[in-house]
Amino acid sequence: MALPVFRETLRRSVASTIYWGLAFAALALLTVVMLPGAEMLQTFADFMASMPLVVIRAMGVGEDLEFLATAEGFIAVGFFSKMLIFFVAYPLVMGTSISAGEEENGSLEVLLSLPLPRWRVIVEKYAAYLVTMTAILLILYGGILLGVFLAGVALDLAVIRAAVFNLFPSMCFIMGVTTLVGAYVSQARYVLGIVATYIIVSFLLDVVGDMGIGTVAENLSYISFFRYGDSVAVMQHGLEWSSVVAFLVAGVALMLLSTRVFDLRDIRAD
Amino acid sequence: MGESPAIQTENLTKIYAGSGRLTHFAAFRKIPGGLIAPPRPPVHALEGLDLRVERGEIFGFLGPNGAGKTTMIRLLLDLIRPTRGKAAVLGLDAQRDAVALHRRVGFLPSELSLWRNQRADRILRYVASVRGDVPTLLAEANRLAERLALDTTRKVRTYSSGNRRKLGLVIAMMHKPELLILDEPSSGLDPLMQQTFYQLLREARAEGRTVFLSSHILSEVQTICDRVGILRDGILRAVESVEALTHVEFRRIRIRAREEIPAGCLENVAGVSEVRLQGRTAELQLHGDFDPLLRALSNFYIEDVRQHDPSLEEIFLAYYGDGSAVEQ
Ligand SMILES: Nc1ncnc2c1ncn2[C@@H]1O[C@H](COP(=O)(O)OP(=O)(O)OP(=O)(O)O)[C@@H](O)[C@H]1O
Ligand SMILES: [Mg+2]
Numbered sequence: 001m002a003l004p005v006f007r008e009t010l011r012r013s014v015a016s017t018i019y020w021g022l023a024f025a026a027l028a029l030l031t032v033v034m035l036p037g038a039e040m041l042q043t044f045a046d047f048m049a050s051m052p053l054v055v056i057r058a059m060g061v062g063e064d065l066e067f068l069a070t071a072e073g074f075i076a077v078g079f080f081s082k083m084l085i086f087f088v089a090y091p092l093v094m095g096t097s098i099s100a101g102e103e104e105n106g107s108l109e110v111l112l113s114l115p116l117p118r119w120r121v122i123v124e125k126y127a128a129y130l131v132t133m134t135a136i137l138l139i140l141y142g143g144i145l146l147g148v149f150l151a152g153v154a155l156d157l158a159v160i161r162a163a164v165f166n167l168f169p170s171m172c173f174i175m176g177v178t179t180l181v182g183a184y185v186s187q188a189r190y191v192l193g194i195v196a197t198y199i200i201v202s203f204l205l206d207v208v209g210d211m212g213i214g215t216v217a218e219n220l221s222y223i224s225f226f227r228y229g230d231s232v233a234v235m236q237h238g239l240e241w242s243s244v245v246a247f248l249v250a251g252v253a254l255m256l257l258s259t260r261v262f263d264l265r266d267i268r269a270d
Numbered sequence: 271m272g273e274s275p276a277i278q279t280e281n282l283t284k285i286y287a288g289s290g291r292l293t294h295f296a297a298f299r300k301i302p303g304g305l306i307a308p309p310r311p312p313v314h315a316l317e318g319l320d321l322r323v324e325r326g327e328i329f330g331f332l333g334p335n336g337a338g339k340t341t342m343i344r345l346l347l348d349l350i351r352p353t354r355g356k357a358a359v360l361g362l363d364a365q366r367d368a369v370a371l372h373r374r375v376g377f378l379p380s381e382l383s384l385w386r387n388q389r390a391d392r393i394l395r396y397v398a399s400v401r402g403d404v405p406t407l408l409a410e411a412n413r414l415a416e417r418l419a420l421d422t423t424r425k426v427r428t429y430s431s432g433n434r435r436k437l438g439l440v441i442a443m444m445h446k447p448e449l450l451i452l453d454e455p456s457s458g459l460d461p462l463m464q465q466t467f468y469q470l471l472r473e474a475r476a477e478g479r480t481v482f483l484s485s486h487i488l489s490e491v492q493t494i495c496d497r498v499g500i501l502r503d504g505i506l507r508a509v510e511s512v513e514a515l516t517h518v519e520f521r522r523i524r525i526r527a528r529e530e531i532p533a534g535c536l537e538n539v540a541g542v543s544e545v546r547l548q549g550r551t552a553e554l555q556l557h558g559d560f561d562p563l564l565r566a567l568s569n570f571y572i573e574d575v576r577q578h579d580p581s582l583e584e585i586f587l588a589y590y591g592d593g594s595a596v597e598q
Contacts, residue, residue, distance in 0.1 A: 004399040012388070106383030110441065113347050113377035114400045115369050266350035 005111075005121055009128035013094075020090050021136040025143025027086075031079040032147025032155070035071055045069035072159050072235055080163045080231035085203050087167050088174040090136060092195050094129045095178025098122055099258075100188045103268055112267060119259035126179060126255045133171055137164050159235050166234045169247030173225060174199065176254030183258035186268070202226050274361030276449050276480035277323040277346065281355035284316040284341050284504075315341040317504045318355070323482055323497075325448075328475055330495035330512075331484040338504040339484035340380055343453050346482075347377055360449055373401070376442035380453035380484070382434055390415075390422040390429070390437050397441050411444040417466060432458045439467065443474075450474060452483040456490055468494050489579055520557045521577045526550055528571040539566045 036044065045068045067073040099122060102108040112118060141164045148155055177198065182191045206226035225247075234240060316338040323329045331339050344350045346357055348368040357364040362371045384393055394415075398407035415422050418436040426434065435458045442450060450471070456464050471481050471494055485491050491498050492512055500507045520541075525531075531552050536545045540562040544555040556563060 002399065004396065008396045008399070012385075105386075106379070106381060107385050109349060109379045110377075110382070110384060110397075110438075111400075112349060113372060113375070113379075114397060115372040116400050117369050267344075268349070 005124035021139030091175030100182035172251035176251035183262035330491035333501035376447035
């Protein structure tokens with residue numbers, strides 16, 4: 001199969017993939033380079049221990065404050081955990097461009113007048129963005145390696161790799177959500193608004209849920225995708241494969257559902 | 271298959287649901303500040319259209335703004351779905367067989383917008399790769415671009431609107447489709463390019479291909495089309511050969527003489543009506559030939575005669591003003 005949309009999407013994404021990758025890599029590099037020394041880390045962990053339990057939990061560290069005293073722990077909390085809110089910006093933006101963006105600027109009309117079923121536009125573009133997402137995470141990992149090299153810190157790279165890999169399923173899931181909303185709504189700004197709201201609410205629910213103050217908040221936090229993509233836990237205990245698979249399956253299922261939604265409706269008609 | 275008409279619609283009807291999809295959810299209707307528009311009533315854009323376009327003809331779809339021309343074209347391409355009725359194109363169902371159909375159809379949308387940050391030749395390559403045989407398609411695309419004097423090495427964003435339409439034409443024609451569906455194709459082309467474009471359409475017809483184009487410019491339709499369908503308020507008012515339409519056509523004439531034109535001298539002149547005299551100038555409507563008018567004015571020294579084509583509106587009034595039955 002020739003997969004023209006897949007290839008064209010990749011071709012057009014080269015530059016943006018590099019920019020996003022470099023931005024994430026720079027953040028990671030900064031985090032590693034500015035890593036405090038062992039004593040500082042211990043001081044920081046002790047200081048955290050003196051804080052109320054609610055605050056500690058809100059940072060997503062769990063009860064294990066000794067983990068926070070390690071370099072990996074600091075990176076887990078400072079970079080991977082709540083930074084997920086920035087990482088999912090990428091699938092949010094790309095997912096919007098899968099159908100809604102093209103529909104809004106009008107190029108979709110030309111594309112769909114070609115011998116191309118609608119579902120292929122969605123599937124091929126989604127697949128292309130999975131590839132660029134992988135590339136971005138590789139660049140990000142490169143940033144960490146560079147930081148390790150520059151700062152000369154000793155990090156358990158296997159743990160870091162697991163944390164980087166763990167970002168992928170959440171991003172895949174958010175792209176599925178965005179694709180579905182885009183297939184239904186068709187105006188890019190509404191798509192961005194709706195999914196960004198979901199991401200922010202997820203973030204807040206996760207913070208509140210982590211605090212563990214009330215059962216309602218804790219129960220609500222189950223609808224937050226942050227809960228299932230927690231990199232801190234991954235760095236402490238290794239990958240949670242059930243979450244990984246669930247996110248990947250959900251992302252692809254949402255994408256397939258969007259092809260149905262997209263197929264049933266009028267293009268550019270509201 | 272050879273016998274099937276290029277386009278055949280049966281009771282084709284499109285009613286746009288009034289409100290946007292988001293307003294299906296009550297919560298979104300309550301968002302203040304007009305962020306999401308309040309519910310709109312449904313629009314009957316096309317009503318019971320029965321139309322048959324033969325193979326090998328250039329068919330003009332004529333109608334004023336908002337008549338439903340674009341709606342009809344988007345239905346033919348399965349971009350939107352009919353509320354009732356169905357359309358067959360080249361013997362295939364417009365909806366069910368859309369992909370097979372699109373292989374054989376070329377389309378130029380009315381508000382053409384392409385990927386602005388891409389170079390035109392990259393876009394052509396992309397379209398060719400979707401259509402299949404890239405080298406052959408690109409060769410034809412380059413030939414067309416040359417004839418339309420289009421530089422394809424530039425980004426779409428730097429194109430004038432005319433150049434953008436030219437690129438759209440190349441995309442629509444590069445695979446030599448059996449049927450060309452063009453929504454207001456010549457808007458934005460300068461007169462010289464319009465001639466080239468008409469020439470391309472005539473060549474397509476000479477090769478037995480069919481052209482279906484929409485327009486609200488009567489003269490354009492007269493120049494290029496074999497038959498026209500007249501659409502108004504979503505209803506097909508008439509399908510006529512261009513000769514028939516030209517036959518009922520009338521002109522508006524403005525005459526300036528050296529001396530005053532006396533009242534009454536243009537009365538009872540064959541084909542002349544609606545005379546308005548104002549000193550040395552006369553404005554009138556002329557049906558049919560010029561000769562009776564010229565003879566009636568033969569005693570005057572005429573300084574100037576001007577004619578302007580009647581607007582579509584005026585043709586409509588003349589053609590259907592008496593409310594006579596609509597022919598099919
Ligand atoms: N997506 C839409 N939603 C609601 N109403 C629409 C939509 N598109 C078109 N309409 C309405 O349907 C009617 C027909 O529109 P259409 O675009 O088919 O007209 P047209 O003949 O192409 O006009 P023009 O010459 O201005 O291009 C108009 O009243 C228009 O307002
Ligand atoms: Mg139109």
